[in-house]
Amino acid sequence: MIAIPKFFCNQYLLRPCVRNVFQRNCVATFKPSRQLKFSAVANHLKSFKLVTRNVTISSNSTPTLQQSKWIGRWLGTCAGMCFGAVVIGGLTRLTESGLSMVEWSAFGERPPLSQEDWEREFEKYKQFPEYKQLKKGISLEEFKFIWHMEYGHRMWGRLIGAMFVIPATIFWKKGYLNSALKKRVLIYGTLIGCQGLLGWYMVKSGLEDRFHGEADVPRVSQYRLASHLGSAFVLYSLFLWSSLHHLLPAKVMEVSKAAIKFKRLVHFSKGIVFLTAISGAFVAGLDAGLVYNSYPLMAGRLLPEDLLALSPAIRNFTENPSTVQFDHRTLGHFTVLLLSTVWLLSRRVVLPSRARYAANAVAAMAWVQASLGVATLLFYVPTPLASSHQAGSLVLLSAALWLSHELKNMKYIPK
Numbered sequence: 454m455i456a457i458p459k460f461f462c463n464q465y466l467l468r469p470c471v472r473n474v475f476q477r478n479c480v481a482t483f484k485p486s487r488q489l490k491f492s493a494v495a496n497h498l499k500s501f502k503l504v505t506r507n508v509t510i511s512s513n514s515t516p517t518l519q520q521s522k523w524i525g526r527w528l529g530t531c532a533g534m535c536f537g538a539v540v541i542g543g544l545t546r547l548t549e550s551g552l553s554m555v556e557w558s559a560f561g562e563r564p565p566l567s568q569e570d571w572e573r574e575f576e577k578y579k580q581f582p583e584y585k586q587l588k589k590g591i592s593l594e595e596f597k598f599i600w601h602m603e604y605g606h607r608m609w610g611r612l613i614g615a616m617f618v619i620p621a622t623i624f625w626k627k628g629y630l631n632s633a634l635k636k637r638v639l640i641y642g643t644l645i646g647c648q649g650l651l652g653w654y655m656v657k658s659g660l661e662d663r664f665h666g667e668a669d670v671p672r673v674s675q676y677r678l679a680s681h682l683g684s685a686f687v688l689y690s691l692f693l694w695s696s697l698h699h700l701l702p703a704k705v706m707e708v709s710k711a712a713i714k715f716k717r718l719v720h721f722s723k724g725i726v727f728l729t730a731i732s733g734a735f736v737a738g739l740d741a742g743l744v745y746n747s748y749p750l751m752a753g754r755l756l757p758e759d760l761l762a763l764s765p766a767i768r769n770f771t772e773n774p775s776t777v778q779f780d781h782r783t784l785g786h787f788t789v790l791l792l793s794t795v796w797l798l799s800r801r802v803v804l805p806s807r808a809r810y811a812a813n814a815v816a817a818m819a820w821v822q823a824s825l826g827v828a829t830l831l832f833y834v835p836t837p838l839a840s841s842h843q844a845g846s847l848v849l850l851s852a853a854l855w856l857s858h859e860l861k862n863m864k865y866i867p868k
């Protein structure tokens with residue numbers, strides 16, 4: 454039996470007959486009669502160990518196919534849970550619940566159990582600007598609702614932590630993880646921790662005593678909201694990418710120069726989807742979805758009158774709600790145009806069949822997402838539409854990631 458790590462196949466671009474066996478597995482096995490065919494491969498694998506008389510070339514750096522599947526399922530579950538966290542976080546923001554818990558503890562806050570506990574918690578909330586300026590006079594029942602929304606979001610985050618750490622420890626101990634995976638696990642774990650800290654750092658900005666006057670609405674900093682959402686998107690993307698790597702490995706293909714250009718365009722589009730999503734976070738953070746509720750014009754104009762109202766001009770891009778909405782619309786339009794071009798080009802180049810499905814999904818989702826955005830605007834940001842638009846951005850990003858993952862192993866080999 455001969456076992457060969459997948460990265461080796463990618464690196465050496467093995468002939469198609471050999472590749473087909475390798476693509477699906479991190480480790481491929483062969484009967485002794487076929488060994489000779491792979492002797493050339495074996496020669497390259499000097500750092501691997503010859504074990505049995507059937508020539509087992511094994512590397513402690515490679516999980517088996519079965520182990521790889523389990524790792525893929527685990528990372529896929531973490532990705533799904535991150536998706537859930539983004540949706541719950543969005544609902545928490547849209548129901549104005551995010552500032553109801555005024556304290557934070559890394560290992561979990563104890564929920565109030567008795568009537569006295571609840572009243573004490575409510576009293577604490579009353580000391581902060583959101584209650585004083587926005588929610589004065591709400592009942593204890595209303596407070597309980599917003600408190601539970603925020604509590605649910607925090608606990609979901611901790612559940613992700615547990616869902617990540619427990620299997621990671623088991624897989625690590627059982628030797629399922631090679632050194633590259635161990636590094637990744639450490640990075641992902643750190644990112645999960647940072648995500649929680651960033652969440653609290655964001656909430657703190659809404660609790661500070663810095664809101665004065667009627668027009669000054671107590672809310673979290675749009676910069677911190679965008680960072681919290683952005684890092685959630687990064688974490689989700691890493692989990693999804695690694696899960697695809699284990700469950701749906703990309704085909705190794707020799708392709709034309711045009712296909713390589715297409716691959717670069719897909720990478721660029723993925724970046725633009727991410728950028729558009731971050732600009733959306735600024736719209737959400739400044740409640741900029743409520744400043745111009747007409748489409749395609751903004752109060753009858755292509756460019757809003759107050760586009761550069763703040764000085765210095767650079768501040769407008771992150772602090773002026775009109776400019777922030779304008780930028781997000783423009784980026785949204787550009788995203789749709791770009792992804793439609795990707796779809797058109799995908800018909801003209803030779804691609805793996807799954808990549809074609811992914812290109813269809815990306816283009817269709819871009820149109821759905823833009824339509825949801827327009828509807829959110831025209832109906833003055835109702836919670837169900839705004840939440841669907843937010844979830845749609847993750848679906849769109851997932852489709853873009855899937856497409857670029859399918860193209861990952863396409864290589865151009867000059868003749």
Ligand code: HEM
Pocket residue numbers: 543546547682726729730731732733734736737738740741742748781782784785786788789819822823824825826827829830834839840842843846849
């Ligand atoms: C097609 C690419 C688009 C993507 C990837 C995208 C993504 C996003 C994201 C991630 C948010 C933040 C949601 C949140 O944190 O709650 C957002 C908010 C928003 N987007 Fe988009 N968007 C796109 C297109 C559009 C278009 C074309 C429009 C309208 C012309 C639009 C209007 C809005 C509005 C009004 C909000 C604020 C909603 C709120 O306050 O919750 N979007 N977008």
